[in-house]
Amino acid sequence: MNSEATYEQSAQRMHPLWMLFSIVKSIKELVLLVIFLMVYIGSNSDSIYIKIGGIIAIIYIIYKIISVLFEWFHFKYLFTDIEMHIREGRFIKKSRFIPLDRIQGISRNTHFIHHLFGLTSLILETGASGDDSFVKLEMITKKEADRIQNYLNKVDLLVIDLSQEDIQQEENIETKIEPRQKHYKMTLKEIYISSLMSLKLLMIIPLFETIYSNTNSFLSIQKYVDNLISFFHQSWIMTVLGIIILLIISMGYGLLKTYIQYGNFEVTSDDYRIFIKKGIFNQNEISVPKSKIQAVRFNAGMLRRWIGLVEVKIISTNELKDTEEKTANVLFPFLSKKRALILVSEILPEFNFTTEINTLPLNSMFVKLLRHSYIWIGTGLAIYYLWPHLWYVSIVVFIIVILSNILSTIYSGYSVNGPFIQIQKGNLNKSLFVTNRTNIEEVRIKESFVQRIFGLASLRISTRAKPIQVTKIADIPKDIAISYYHWYANRKN
Secondary structure (H helix, E strand, C coil), X not given: CHHHHHHHHHCECCCCHHHHHHHHHHHHHHHHHHHHHHHHHCCCCCCHHHHHHHHHHHHHHHHHHHHHHHHHHHCEEEECCCEEEEEECCCCCEEEEEEHHHCCEEEEEECHHHHHHCEEEEEEECCCCHHHHEEEEEEEEHHHHXXXXXXXHHHHHHHHHHHCCCCCCHHHHHCCCCCCEEEEECCHHHHHHHHHHCCHHHHHHHHHHHHHHHHHCXXXXXXXXXXXXXXXXXXXXXXXXXXXXXXXXXXXXXXHHHHHHHCCCEEEECCCEEEEEECCCCEEEEEEEHHHEEEEEEEECHHHHHCCEEEEEEEECXXXXXXXXXXXXXXXXXXXXXHHHHHHHHHCCCCCCCCCCEEXXXXXXXXXXXXCHHHHHHHHHHHHHHCHHHXXXXXXXXXXXXXXXXHHHHHCEEEEECCEEEEEEECCCEEEEEEEHHHEEEEEEECCHHHHHHCEEEEEEEECCXXXXXXXXXXXXXXXHHHHHHHHHCCCC
């Protein structure tokens, strides 16, 4: 009884504004339905369908208001020394008990509306599956969010110290919390380069098309558009001027969109967590325990490779649900490969990288060409029988297949450096995957009939993550694949 009274007195609720925004969000769901009914039924105010629809809408709104009030009133949370206790439910209450050592990640999202009222939201990753994999505190004060984060960081230190049998008093552990070390902050120059590399400037064309379609549906603007086009078609000088203006607008739009997405991008860390922060109007911050990071992946698209940039992603056992959270697993969106290797080694000193990559043998190129020969053979036969006048397309497909396989052989490779394995794949794009064998769930070797003739095999590595990360490299020497299998099998020695 005393614990119940203590819980009721100490438990916290979300900010009352959560009720208002939840009700508004629910009412917005009716907007499309109401518009559809108005168009479908017509403007006959005496229609029985409009009266029935109005009654249903009113009943729905009343129900949502009551259910939101109950949901806010019943939702409470409390942090104790060992667990997080949650009570929730609209009409049927239920309790959840989450051990604090199960909370694996903390992400913080501050949208534009949150800024106006000094609020934010926290998402706590629990390591469970399904709907219980996270706890979302949608609207709490920034002060309360800071309190929760500081408390959980202190608990992390306590758990780590106990696991190392270095038992100390909690007040002594609190003094060990060190300030975060800043590793990287994105500059305006990098944001500008990113806007060009991501081709966001091309998005201005579908944006204009959307604006035109939506506006022209209720306002006749076709004649104004025709006049504008005629104006820039008066002479070649005006046409060039129009193209320049369009390019300037496109570049400005791409730069603005990239700045809103990656402005204030910053990577910091302490001894136990990595903190990734980004966003101008909608700010997002995620913390990932270093102990949960299973692998690192370096990606470089065709345009980025030309200027020596890579994207760095961390692969962890945290199960991320929202798109914002998943993109927060991008450690560095675009950075020179040399600097990226230095910073990753600084943030994750337990990861070891090597620049020495073993390339594929030349006979693997022949196997790749045989494997993909059906593409250009099938295309050539289809064109010969169906569209013989397009004979040149089969030549183009043949050249693309040949070049793709040649580049794949040149840019693919593998290496083992102590307990670490690196797998590199690429043709026009290029990626480098690095993990420790203790983080590998399964190693599988597979060989086809053609590979067996040439003494080659495919190596498939499944890394422990959420979801499981599968990395495969084809057509490596069979003896190398077998040696890597034994390398993994001896991981406990």
